[in-house]
Amino acid sequence: MQAKPLVVRDLTIHYYTLHGVVKAVRGVSFAVGRGESLCLVGESGSGKSTIGLAVLGALPSNARVVSGKILINGVNILELSEKELEEIRGKEISMIFQDPVASFNPLFTIGQVLSDIIKYKLGVRDKNEAKKLALKALSEVGLPDPERIYNSYPHELSGGMLQRAAIAVALATRPSILVADEPTTMLDVTLQAQILDLLQGLRRKLGLALLFITHNLGVVAAICDKVLVIYAGSVVEYGPVDEVLLSPLHPYTKRLIECVPRSSVKTSRLKYIPGSLPDLRKDYPGCIFAPRCSEALEKCSRIAPKFVEAKPGHFVACHKAVKAG
């Protein structure tokens, strides 16, 4: 069996700030296979974006990977030099972000950006050949009139079109992994639906391993096969999307789903999670969600729950859920 394109093992990341060491990611493990999409879902401060950046070897300078491994097609990128990383970035792994306007340099046309990448990453020296590949990349993401888009500056395109262009840039070099950090959060719902459809189609067509980062559980249901729920830097639940969203095991996942108002049914009163995120500078001997958990047992704040397979393929880190199952 071929190894999965992206494997993350026991990743721990700390930020060094003026106010102390923030333990943002606390031993996270997951893997994404070819043609598979995994969602990292969590609220602000869960560490989901930090994980996304770490996977590209693009953490800010005050962040440090304290322990763990990130294997991209079998190579641990944490052991690579910046120059070796350059080789992998773009070619084997690409990323798209929330704000497509900020992903582009306003002084270059979409065509210039695309041709540069094709020239340097794929080594295509011939100008006409590079342009042909660039136009192909633009039409692949469903942009009408690729020739016009090729010659456009970012400000001439709308948000939806620019996000498509960003996807074209990310996939022009045929990476095996795409990291998408909230790529539809700034788009209107009808455009969001279009972009999700596009990513879904490209994932199948190109056999991409898609790591999708979002806070929106609706988007999770629309695009993912597997879901990883993170709270305060720790994985609380992992499993197939139907399992996690329809029969969640962890109290945090359950409460989070209950918070979401729906357009398809009338909700009489919304539930919420009392309390707020714990101080991430501290260590917690027990379950990090215990202080806010309505189902907490006596031992929850003392002993950290193990991450175990409660049902086939469905993992959870919770004393209560495991005991009940």
Next chain:
Amino acid sequence: MSQSREGWVIKVPLLEVHNLVKYFPLRKGLLGRIVGYVKAVDGVSFSISENETFSLVGESGSGKTTIARCVLGLLKPTSGRIVFMGKDIFKLSKEEIRWYRRNVQAVFQNPFLSLNPRMKVEDIVAEPLKVHYKDMSKEEIRRRVYDLLEKVGLTADLAKRSPYDLSGGQAQRVAIARAVILKPKLIVLDEPTSALDVSVQAQILNLLVDLKNELKLSYLMISHDLSVVRYISDWVAVMYLGKIVELAPAEELFEKPLHPYTQALLSSVPEPDPRAMRAKKRIVLRGEPPSAVNPPAGCRLHPRCPYASEECKKEEPKLVEYERGHWVACHLYTHK
């Protein structure tokens, strides 16, 4: 249109918007020649009754925020009237303007931008009282501020802090407290929970519902999030390129959407239920909304609408009452 129903109760409209038009001139060149207009709002009418939540939904560029700014008196409309408790808000005397501002307040999307970082929470909430009730005693102001902070779910120890020391949810509670301290009749809510996490959003929405019931408030809610709108609204108007395309009681609109645009919007909302998502029949609109500088002739949706006919390209459909209280602007319903 006021919602007169059979029976004894006829609700008095608190706010009426009549045929509101707002064009922004597009200028070019050294002399600032006007070369065209962005038709942000192009003939919109609706009314809000007492203790009612009226929501304007639509995507970016639909004109919903422009309407909110006109209602707040921050923008002067190109034409049309906004009438509050029987008075045209653009023909008020100085004294009446103060009265209007006491009665109409606002809560915006980002509390960190709408709250002054150099002021303490208690001073932010007290300021409207100091401005509008100059002879109120310090003790009375203090009492009212602390009572209200408690009511919106903030502990007294937060009162001495700067908004920057608060979380997003706490800061939005401060903004809400500032908006209700004068006991207004109407609050304009412009995407009040868009910047918040879902668990916090739920708390803020619940707070808004509680305050509305307790203080008999009316809300004009501006939002692009249909799930939030369903939870909080009594009436919903769906906007597209500066026009209302459908207007109905909230339950009616979500259960029986008539306009193809409303149907497309509703079918695009992702929900945290993968099975329902797969079963959902999606109505896909082609392309993206066109520019409001040169909106398409006829029905503005026709280049993107799956049901567009020849008629839709030529004639603009009027907003008509298709069923009691349910208004729609679409040729599919004009020949019934």
